[in-house]
Amino acid sequence: MGEVRGGTLGSDSGARTAFAERLALLYREAGNPPLKSVSEAVVRLQRVDERGRPVRVSAQRISDWRRAKNAPAQFAALAAVLQILIPEARRASPTPVSSGLYDLAQWQRLWERALADPVGERPEGPAAEPPPADSPVCPYRGLASYRQQDARWFFGRERGTEALVAQLRAAERGGGLVMLVGASGAGKSSLLNAGLVPALEEEGAHTVLQLVPGADPLGELTRLVPALAPLAAEARAAGEGDRSPAAGAIREAVTEWALDRRPPGTVTIPGPRSSPESPAPAARRTARPVLIVDQFEETFTLCPSEAGRRAFVQFLHAACTPGPAGPAPVQVVLGIRADFYEECLGYPELADALQHRHMVLGPLTTAELREAVTGPARAVGLELEAGLTELIVREVSADGPRGAHDAGVLPLLSHALLATWQRRRAGRLTVAGYRSAGGIQGAVAATAERAWSGLDPAARTAARLLLLRLVRLGEDTQATRRRGTRRQLAAESTDPDKTEESLEALVRARLVTLDAETVEITHEALLHAWPRLRHWIDDNRGDHLLRQRLEEDGRAWEDSERDSSLLYRGSRLEQARGWAETAGDTYLTRGALDFLAASVRLRKRTVLISRAAVAALTVLAVLAAGAAVVAWQQRNDAVFEQVLAEADRVQHTDPSLAAGLDLVAHRLRPDDEGAYSRLISIVNAPLATPLTGHTGAVYLTSFSPDGKVLATASYDRTVRLWNVADRGNPKPLGAPLHGHRSWVSSAVFSPDGHTLASAGDDGTIHLWDVTDPAHPKSLGEPLTGHDGTIYLVPGTSCRT
Numbered sequence: 001m002g003e004v005r006g007g008t009l010g011s012d013s014g015a016r017t018a019f020a021e022r023l024a025l026l027y028r029e030a031g032n033p034p035l036k037s038v039s040e041a042v043v044r045l046q047r048v049d050e051r052g053r054p055v056r057v058s059a060q061r062i063s064d065w066r067r068a069k070n071a072p073a074q075f076a077a078l079a080a081v082l083q084i085l086i087p088e089a090r091r092a093s094p095t096p097v098s099s100g101l102y103d104l105a106q107w108q109r110l111w112e113r114a115l116a117d118p119v120g121e122r123p124e125g126p127a128a129e130p131p132p133a134d135s136p137v138c139p140y141r142g143l144a145s146y147r148q149q150d151a152r153w154f155f156g157r158e159r160g161t162e163a164l165v166a167q168l169r170a171a172e173r174g175g176g177l178v179m180l181v182g183a184s185g186a187g188k189s190s191l192l193n194a195g196l197v198p199a200l201e202e203e204g205a206h207t208v209l210q211l212v213p214g215a216d217p218l219g220e221l222t223r224l225v226p227a228l229a230p231l232a233a234e235a236r237a238a239g240e241g242d243r244s245p246a247a248g249a250i251r252e253a254v255t256e257w258a259l260d261r262r263p264p265g266t267v268t269i270p271g272p273r274s275s276p277e278s279p280a281p282a283a284r285r286t287a288r289p290v291l292i293v294d295q296f297e298e299t300f301t302l303c304p305s306e307a308g309r310r311a312f313v314q315f316l317h318a319a320c321t322p323g324p325a326g327p328a329p330v331q332v333v334l335g336i337r338a339d340f341y342e343e344c345l346g347y348p349e350l351a352d353a354l355q356h357r358h359m360v361l362g363p364l365t366t367a368e369l370r371e372a373v374t375g376p377a378r379a380v381g382l383e384l385e386a387g388l389t390e391l392i393v394r395e396v397s398a399d400g401p402r403g404a405h406d407a408g409v410l411p412l413l414s415h416a417l418l419a420t421w422q423r424r425r426a427g428r429l430t431v432a433g434y435r436s437a438g439g440i441q442g443a444v445a446a447t448a449e450r451a452w453s454g455l456d457p458a459a460r461t462a463a464r465l466l467l468l469r470l471v472r473l474g475e476d477t478q479a480t481r482r483r484g485t486r487r488q489l490a491a492e493s494t495d496p497d498k499t500e501e502s503l504e505a506l507v508r509a510r511l512v513t514l515d516a517e518t519v520e521i522t523h524e525a526l527l528h529a530w531p532r533l534r535h536w537i538d539d540n541r542g543d544h545l546l547r548q549r550l551e552e553d554g555r556a557w558e559d560s561e562r563d564s565s566l567l568y569r570g571s572r573l574e575q576a577r578g579w580a581e582t583a584g585d586t587y588l589t590r591g592a593l594d595f596l597a598a599s600v601r602l603r604k605r606t607v608l609i610s611r612a613a614v615a616a617l618t619v620l621a622v623l624a625a626g627a628a629v630v631a632w633q634q635r636n637d638a639v640f641e642q643v644l645a646e647a648d649r650v651q652h653t654d655p656s657l658a659a660g661l662d663l664v665a666h667r668l669r670p671d672d673e674g675a676y677s678r679l680i681s682i683v684n685a686p687l688a689t690p691l692t693g694h695t696g697a698v699y700l701t702s703f704s705p706d707g708k709v710l711a712t713a714s715y716d717r718t719v720r721l722w723n724v725a726d727r728g729n730p731k732p733l734g735a736p737l738h739g740h741r742s743w744v745s746s747a748v749f750s751p752d753g754h755t756l757a758s759a760g761d762d763g764t765i766h767l768w769d770v771t772d773p774a775h776p777k778s779l780g781e782p783l784t785g786h787d788g789t790i791y792l793v794p795g796t797s798c799r800t
Helices: 011-029 035-045 059-066 075-092 104-115 148-153 158-174 188-203 217-224 226-238 247-260 280-285 306-319 338-344 348-356 366-379 388-397 407-422 431-437 439-453 457-469 486-492 496-508 531-538 541-559 570-583 590-625 629-649 655-668 673-681
Strands: 003-005 070-072 178-182 206-211 267-269 290-293 331-337 358-361 512-514 518-521 698-703 709-714 719-723 731-737 744-749 755-760 765-769
Touching (some): 011 059, 075 104, 104 496, 148 366, 158 178, 158 188, 178 188, 178 338, 188 290, 188 331, 217 306, 290 306, 338 348, 366 388, 388 439, 439 496, 439 531, 486 496, 496 512, 570 590, 709 755
Parallel strands (some): 206 290, 290 331
Antiparallel strands (some): 709 744, 744 755
8 A cells, every 4th residue: 555645744734634633533542552453453354455455554654644744545545444443442432532533434535635635745655556646536426416515516417407496486486395306316316405505505595404304204394493393293292183283383483483593404505795775574585495305205214104294294385385474484395206206196285296396307418418427527627538428328328218318327327437536547537447347337336345345254244234224125115225323223233343344344335324323325226236235135025024124113112111012912923033033133133132022021921821810710719619608609600600701712712721711610510511511522622733834824724645744725825834743743844835926725635645736816736746745846837727716626626
């Protein structure tokens, strides 16, 4: 690894001095470990740089960095040292003494500024990669969206920005929500932040509020507009009822805030000064706040309460709707993914906006696409090698309809350009660098795989669980991102150190975005562009949904101070427990494990209480026998009737308990014909032994001719075989039999017991060789020809 070396520090080397002081502070917080031990620890990490070379950092170079003598030429070297120091410092002091001291993203920005110090020296050593002649600031954001401070690098969406501003201005008089609709990856967040906000700045003084709904959208809104807090509390108390706050009250509260207050967390954009002749009220009217709600789809994916969603929409609509006394106090712009169009139609306010005040953010034109590639490079003085732009435009447009590109490909393009920038040569982006990065489709996967392969096995397991917990799976919708906090992810992990290590590696690769409070996958494009992650999500999707539901229920249980009414019971507990035993504790958070363990303890207590109740009834019967004849008879009659009633109540749900109660009843009255008849009727009845495994209803069971194997057909599209030679201890045989495309109605053995025929709703019959029931085999292609459901396969013929 090379360094950017400096001689005497002048007044222009403040960034490098700040970098050195920051590193010295972190070193001190880590306990001032010997430089040699840190250098050796870097070797043990077995990290590689962008060229695939092992990362090595000598003790002398670390010392030089701390003394501002030079700065690392590559961030990979610094990141390896930070990966040693930050965990040590965090163990000594979980809360950093200085904000951002443990934040790799802030370290990278500090390193970039230190590297940009114009001290005029070159990296030392022949193996060092020379620093670029241009500014080391990358104008491409990769998977991340462009921010307001990135507006100078935001190109290609000028037409879309003008259209959105026009839409906003058209809504000034009539009011109402303005919606920006586009596919995932079309650039909605970038247009709102780096396009719309600067455009509003040019028009005058505006207060711009920005929020992302999250799990509590109404709470996020009241955080920005505190005047709405009482009305929000009233809306929550009303719940699903009709007592939600009136639109006039909401409008009045927002108007009061807009005129007299500046809420925390807002971005104030200064405009041209008003002339002395301009009346103050008019100035205020022309500077109405603009509320931007980005990623509005989180209202549907993360907010669990329909009442909360509806109240949030109503608050936004009331705030941007004119009242009898004047215009709307604010204007509201919503950015939402196009695949949530249908969900919006269920809300009159959103449906009205989609009909009258919405803008669709489509693909860039070829000219705009060229500008998106060349504009950022031009802004920082980079050159593009001849033919690179044409190559990129051709690759981007290759898969789109009629030569147009897919609107969601822009994050992949930006990441490919970022990876190309990392391979620049003398201030030029080259075709070789672009191809080395993997191009449009391969750059994200290549970056992700490098980050993944740089982790040890334990850290890889932690990384997989971390990424899956940052994904929200829907029953019938595509997977989306979800946010978590660093503290929560560490607290829930069974291996916090490896979770922290994997998180830092993912942040370093810009696959995960980390700020002071939240952690999230940088862009949803990663969910599709990285084959490994896509496989994790799609593989055993049902298991992932079960895990996700279990973890969410565990969090709700913790939030409710461990309310026992939220614990699992019955089949739901058995399903979750069975999956957890199969998957292992590694794949569950600590909270979910505690939740499941508490549910199991509750079930054991319930069983003990049930048994105690039966024992108590028996004791009452014994005590009644020793009482006076009349009292004894009355008590015995009452107990007898109670036992019979209890037996009748649980006859279908727990036959074993019912049989025990019938026996108790007979012992209470040995001469009672009714009790004797009940007892005789169950003498030969087998006590129930449940067979669990199917995830749907079981339609038919059949025994093999020798009675040792049981076949069950289920709604879950599978047939299962069971070893019932020992009726008291049945066991599953082999894996479930798959093949039917719909529910299985029946499964019947042949007379010799060597063949099993299964039929189902898909109109097909499958034959299986069950000579060895533990290893059944399919016998050729399924039998087809029926147009409807096959309900029965008796022996060798079919009846439909």
